[in-house]
Amino acid sequence: DIQMTQSPSSLSASVGDRVTITCRASQSISKYLNWYQQKPGKAPKVLIFAASSLQSGVPSRFSGSGSGTDFTLTISSLQPEDFAIYYCQQSFSPPWTFGQGTKVEIK
């Protein structure tokens, strides 16, 4: 199975901050990487697919980059509604594994 490792596991940031979350795959997955946001008590929501494509309806402050084994999710200016847990998921081969999550908290 492909292992997905996110860092950091949690971070504290202020509204307006630029936030970067990284995700590393245990083998090359080309650009087959998706990012999800999950708020408390809610189902996850897809933000980015294919490493850098913004899902319809997602604010442009979210962006993704990377290929191969290293990927990043960037929030250019953190908003109050962005405090949540973020997960990466590889879509290269089954089983389609998730990272352990990164919790973004208010500083």
Place this chain on the structure above:
Amino acid sequence: QVTLRESGPALVKPTQTLTLTCTFSGFSLSTSGMCVSWIRQPPGKALEWLARIDWDDDKYYSTSLRTRLTISKDTSKNQVVLTMTNMDPVDTATYYCTRVVPAAMHDYWGQGTLVTVSS
């Protein structure tokens, strides 16, 4: 409008078999490229991908759980069923069904159903 809804028991006893049903609307599992997956999340923990069934009836399973899982579909009823045998308290989790589109992206999710395993 795409919707998915999970249904099944809220409480199961250890060693029992769990049967969950995903009832969906707004798309057809007979359409090329469409898939439905199950994902679970233990309380306070990360997402864990479980299984997927494709429009052409291809099936995929979690490596660690494959001996306990079975996924099936009833296209005429717009339903996907997941069974998990030999339930254990560590299987306590919220179980989600999702629509999966090309790029293996889970673009729509059900609200999830909490299953507790306890005697």
